[in-house]
Amino acid sequence: MAAPQPQQGVLCAGCPHRGAYLAAKYATRGVRGHVLCGDVGCPAVGYLYPAAATCPGGMERLLPRYHQEVPTEPTAPLCVHFARDTALDNDAGAASLSAEALSREGQTAVLAVLASSAARVTQAELEDLGQRLLGLGYETVVIVDPLDTERAERTLRDCFAAGGTSAVIFASPCTLLMKERLEPAEVDRFTCVGCHRCWQVTGCPALSFAPPAYRIDSDQCAGCDLCVGTCRTQIIYTPRLRMTPEERNTLRYQALRS
Ligand code: SF4
Numbered sequence: 096m097a098a099p100q101p102q103q104g105v106l107c108a109g110c111p112h113r114g115a116y117l118a119a120k121y122a123t124r125g126v127r128g129h130v131l132c133g134d135v136g137c138p139a140v141g142y143l144y145p146a147a148a149t150c151p152g153g154m155e156r157l158l159p160r161y162h163q164e165v166p167t168e169p170t171a172p173l174c175v176h177f178a179r180d181t182a183l184d185n186d187a188g189a190a191s192l193s194a195e196a197l198s199r200e201g202q203t204a205v206l207a208v209l210a211s212s213a214a215r216v217t218q219a220e221l222e223d224l225g226q227r228l229l230g231l232g233y234e235t236v237v238i239v240d241p242l243d244t245e246r247a248e249r250t251l252r253d254c255f256a257a258g259g260t261s262a263v264i265f266a267s268p269c270t271l272l273m274k275e276r277l278e279p280a281e282v283d284r285f286t287c288v289g290c291h292r293c294w295q296v297t298g299c300p301a302l303s304f305a306p307p308a309y310r311i312d313s314d315q316c317a318g319c320d321l322c323v324g325t326c327r328t329q330i331i332y333t334p335r336l337r338m339t340p341e342e343r344n345t346l347r348y349q350a351l352r353s
C-alpha cells in the first residue's frame with residue numbers, strides 16, 4: 096500500500112488551538128524524549144515549529160511525515176495528548192481518553208483538551224467538562240486560556256512537575272463562532288525589520304510579507320493578539336494593549352453572544 100502523502104493546510108487566523116500548541120512546544124523545550132500526539136491532524140501537528148501553520152489531514156498522514164508513533168506503552172517520560180472537547184462527548188471517546196488510557200502513553204501524561212466548540216462557551220459548560228475529566232480519573236484538571244501563552248506554558252510545566260496524569264482544558268472559543276470581529280492588530284511597517292519571527296512562530300495566515308516589512312490583513316485578523324508577543328522589536332500593536340489576559344478572554348466569549 097502506498098504511503099499516505101502529507102497535505103498542507105492552515106489553521107484559521109486567530110485559532111485558539113495555535114496558542115495551546117505553542118504553550119506545549121515551549122513547556123516541553125529541553126525535556127528529552129517527550130511525545131506530543133493527538134487524535135486529528137491539526138491538533139497533532141500544530142505544536143511543531145514552524146508548522147503551527149500546517150495540518151497534514153489526519154494522524155495516518157501525519158505519522159510517516161514526522162517518523163513518530165503514538166506510544167502504546169509508557170516508555171516516554173512525558174506525553175502531551177491533544178484532543179478536541181467534543182471527543183469526550185461520547186462514552187467510547189471518553190474511555191479512550193481516560194486517565195488510565197493516558198497513563199499508558201507516558202510516565203507523566205497530560206491530556207490537553209482543546210475546548211473551543213459551540214458546546215463549551217459558558218463557564219458552567221467548561222466546569223461540567225472539568226467534572227467529566229475528574230470522573231475519568233484525572234487527579235488534577237485546570238482550565239486555562241490558550242492565548243495567555245505564558246500562563247498556559249506555566250500550567251503545563253506545573254502538570255509535568257506534579258507527575259502522573261493530569262488534564263488541562265484550553266478554553267477559548269473558535270473564531271468561526273464569533274458574531275462580532277475583534278479589532279485587528281497592526282504592524283508598524285516603518286519599523287518592522289522583516290525578521291519573519293511573527294509568522295514563523297504563529298503561522299497565522301493574516302500575516303504576510305510585503306517586502307521589506309510584514310503586514311496584517313485587517314479583514315482576516317481575528318484579534319487574538321498571539322503574534323503581538325512574538326515580535327522582539329515590539330512593533331505589532333493591538334487595540335487591547337491595556338487589557339489583562341483575563342479581559343481579552345472575556346472579550347472573545349462576549350463576541351459570541353453579541
Ligand atoms: S492578532 Fe496576529 S496572530 Fe492573531 S489573528 Fe491577528 S495577525 Fe493573526
Ligand code: SF4
Nearest residue numbers: 287288290291293326
Ligand atoms: S516579528 Fe516584528 S519585526 Fe519581525 S517581521 Fe514580524 S512584525 Fe516585523
